[in-house]
Amino acid sequence: MIPIKPILDGNKRAVSRAISLIEDESHYASSLLRLLYPHTGKAFVIGIVGPPGTGKSSIIDAMVRCYRQRGAHVGVVATDPSSPTSGGALLGDRLRMGLHSLDSDVFIRSMASRGQSGGLSPTTRNVVRVMDSASMNPIIIETVGAGQNDVSIASVADVVVVVLMPQMGDEVQSGKAGFMEIGDIFVVNKADLDGADKTISDLRALRSDVKGWEPPILKTVAIGGKGIKEMLVQIEDCRQYLEKKGYFARRRMAHLEEELLGDIVSHWTQKLKLRAKRTSRFRAIVREVVSREIDPWRASEQLYKELDMM
């Protein structure tokens, strides 16, 4: 059994070892998480999402500096993609946060996405829980440099910040579905480059509002920290709005519902796959589909019956 007191006390080595156990989905992970769970739910979780190279890590670096000035104990989870071929990864986010490494009240952990699409690692949620139990607050999650479809962060974070930069496309891009829909706050970073105002007006035209909250659009220059204080004010305003309207708790409940359903579904998927393969008729049915004796839809209906699922 792993002692949890050092984790709760925020001992960095204990926290980092616990995170590894969870990341590797070790046998100890579930018992550890069960012990830690009662100590979670305290941290405010901020998600930072956006395409590669827009400055997410640098923005987090500047955010951490501001939060530290207020004396907060900050946790950061920074995600980069795993290679689909080698399984390796180059995790280069904390490079932009170098100065915080020596701060005993800042804990930064790099994570590889380990084959999961959506912009996070399969264990991000539980890694955040370890940090939460160690009394880190806020916890900032950086996603993989997002493609348009990467929206997993919306089911982990309390508030989502979308980071863009000038000259990334016309206004149609800002109306597209995907991560542009999940922003509570939009940030145009590198706003000292040409075209920042155009990006802002494009965003303004087509942003999606979230239940009466019109996502603010801000300019930042992360290197140098310009606009970061204003960004934190907006994050706080958004949080207060969500809390006042009851959306904050509702979001968290939706996240947990999704997590539980996901766990059940993946468990049953595994079980069903095994059962289907063990069914004596399975191979025969596949052969019948191959030889065009029956079609795939009738075949799955038959299997369904065979598995007693109707």
Add this chain to the structure above:
Amino acid sequence: MPKLMPKSNPRKLRILVSKPGLDGHDRGALILCKAFRDAGMEVIYGGVLTTPEQVAAMAIDEDVDAVALSLLNGAHMVAFPRVAKLLRDSNAADIVLVGGGIIPKEDKLVLEKEGITGNFGPGTSLGTIVKHVKDRVAKRSRTTTRPSQ
């Protein structure tokens, strides 16, 4: 109740690469990062111009199996052993240290005594370096999770 946590995944080898000193020549370090990545490792790039203190702190936060240190400026005899000492002081002596750079033969012996092995010079094949890291990590005994307070 179903057991929701699946079987343990084989642990991915995690390695930190950094240049702890006044040496901004990062090409070699970046090539190494890519070689380690292609060998299936999770590589945390700590960057150039770091201090030994930062390197040790990053190694602990990231719970790496190994740290690859590189210096071409002659400061390896100060910086590398300093990283080793800081890790020992943090109860993290089990983290493997490997070195590279412009390192004279007589220095290598001293560094090895400090636990910093490899100490590869220019022209070493990437395969040699990757193998060295893998071998050392395989032999490493991971101290159990009982950090001192």
